[in-house]
Amino acid sequence: MSPRSPAIAPRRARDADARAYHHGDLRNALLAHARTMLERDGPEAVSLRAVARAAGVSQTAPYKHFASKDDLLATIAGDGFLELAASQRVIADAQDTAAERLVLLGRDYVGFATTTPQRYRLMFGAGGIDWRAHPPVAEAKAGSFTPVKDVIAEHLAGERLASGARAEVAAIATWALVHGLSMLLVDRTLHADEQGGEHALVGAVLEEHVAGLGSQASRRGAAAAVR
Amino acid sequence: MSPRSPAIAPRRARDADARAYHHGDLRNALLAHARTMLERDGPEAVSLRAVARAAGVSQTAPYKHFASKDDLLATIAGDGFLELAASQRVIADAQDTAAERLVLLGRDYVGFATTTPQRYRLMFGAGGIDWRAHPPVAEAKAGSFTPVKDVIAEHLAGERLASGARAEVAAIATWALVHGLSMLLVDRTLHADEQGGEHALVGAVLEEHVAGLGSQASRRGAAAAVR
DNA sequence: GCTTGATGTTAACAGTGATTACTTGGAGGT
DNA sequence: ACCTCCAAGTAATCACTGTTAACATCAAGC
Numbered sequence: 001m002s003p004r005s006p007a008i009a010p011r012r013a014r015d016a017d018a019r020a021y022h023h024g025d026l027r028n029a030l031l032a033h034a035r036t037m038l039e040r041d042g043p044e045a046v047s048l049r050a051v052a053r054a055a056g057v058s059q060t061a062p063y064k065h066f067a068s069k070d071d072l073l074a075t076i077a078g079d080g081f082l083e084l085a086a087s088q089r090v091i092a093d094a095q096d097t098a099a100e101r102l103v104l105l106g107r108d109y110v111g112f113a114t115t116t117p118q119r120y121r122l123m124f125g126a127g128g129i130d131w132r133a134h135p136p137v138a139e140a141k142a143g144s145f146t147p148v149k150d151v152i153a154e155h156l157a158g159e160r161l162a163s164g165a166r167a168e169v170a171a172i173a174t175w176a177l178v179h180g181l182s183m184l185l186v187d188r189t190l191h192a193d194e195q196g197g198e199h200a201l202v203g204a205v206l207e208e209h210v211a212g213l214g215s216q217a218s219r220r221g222a223a224a225a226v227r
Numbered sequence: 228m229s230p231r232s233p234a235i236a237p238r239r240a241r242d243a244d245a246r247a248y249h250h251g252d253l254r255n256a257l258l259a260h261a262r263t264m265l266e267r268d269g270p271e272a273v274s275l276r277a278v279a280r281a282a283g284v285s286q287t288a289p290y291k292h293f294a295s296k297d298d299l300l301a302t303i304a305g306d307g308f309l310e311l312a313a314s315q316r317v318i319a320d321a322q323d324t325a326a327e328r329l330v331l332l333g334r335d336y337v338g339f340a341t342t343t344p345q346r347y348r349l350m351f352g353a354g355g356i357d358w359r360a361h362p363p364v365a366e367a368k369a370g371s372f373t374p375v376k377d378v379i380a381e382h383l384a385g386e387r388l389a390s391g392a393r394a395e396v397a398a399i400a401t402w403a404l405v406h407g408l409s410m411l412l413v414d415r416t417l418h419a420d421e422q423g424g425e426h427a428l429v430g431a432v433l434e435e436h437v438a439g440l441g442s443q444a445s446r447r448g449a450a451a452a453v454r
Numbered sequence: 455g456c457t458t459g460a461t462g463t464t465a466a467c468a469g470t471g472a473t474t475a476c477t478t479g480g481a482g483g484t
Numbered sequence: 485a486c487c488t489c490c491a492a493g494t495a496a497t498c499a500c501t502g503t504t505a506a507c508a509t510c511a512a513g514c
Contacts, residue, residue, distance in 0.1 A: 023493080044354065048470080048471065049470065049471080057494090058493070058494050059470095060473085063473085064493070069471065125410075127271065128353065132415075169432060172411075173408075176403075176405075176407035176408040177403055179411060180403035180410065181400075181403040183352075184399075184406060188357075189368070190399065195395070195399070201399070204396045205396060208400060209400060253462090276500080276502080277501095284463090286501095287503080288462060291462070295502080
């Protein structure tokens, strides 16, 4: 994201007086204030004018850096997906068992969601913005899912009956499970502290899921589902 | 929901002229138009004024029937949760195996979500309304989860090691799985037709999950998660 | 038949996203 | 050293939103 950030900052030559006519780094300042307001009030309550006020500029100044309010939010969401993807990639490439990495991936995913819950909500549709209208965001979103998909494939590689379709289903199920858990926590439908804390809850749910993935019973179940 | 609907409609005495000064059944007309616009444009784009226009009434008339826009949306969401809960209850009380009923519950749940996707988004936080500020909605929401919880408890009742905590975790995992799948379908992150259709996808995911729930492996997994 | 209260309407306020036309001032070529 | 150009700021304005206050209407009950 942040496509046009110049390699070397051409402004802010004088270092002292921050309040020139030209702001110096308004784009990033706007993003920072928007992120703060996003996490405080939620995506629906973020106002471009309020962001501009917080940055100390006129209400139309943001339009020199973002085509629209949606464009600003898309930048934040896209950065979020890239951040998530990078974090997941590191875990996926670690040395542990595939099963262990799956649990770690799940913990990391849910942790990402609960650390910046409003951003997570934004990333998954809460502002009513369709990322298909913002291709870089759509790409980053898809990319954030590939580490899980890879590790699932690896986890099921040693199995008989391990068709590609089965790995695909298992990957979708895992994503759905972790995403659903994140959503229920983020919108406060579930309260982690009533379930022994996030660590214990995510651990219990994921260990059960991953163990089930490899079991004889789940193979029978998956086979039965085809009919 | 819809608390104050009179037992017998006291107006619309003359049946012909629909355009009296008093609308006759404005409350329900507003709800109907709101539902239509909700499903067409999403919760974020629903405007109380547009709803009023659609009903052919002044923009402040809705305030005689709803305290605020959020109140109108809360009514729709609450009705949605009641509808979902009723449908789930019927399946939970059917004659099939607990395992079979779990799959049917999942199908029903995902079907509910994908039939009226924008309403489902509204019910789960899109629109930025916190149902804790609308107690009847919060109750209806909690109630829509109990059928699954009951059947999970029943499913695990025959097991050794079947502590209440384990059933609780399994219920949460199941809810998260089905809710996550619904969300991914509803916000078009996933496309059911690329996965063999919704029926096949939900079937595959749920059969695998339910089979895993009862397996030896999942018991080992759940035990391991405690550490 | 008069009063009353629920159900409408009109007018207004503050806040929003966005567009247009303007000003400013720093960077680079001559 | 100057001068031009254009990215990055501003002010004014439009259409729209949620919400409130004050006023109008009409059906029903005493």
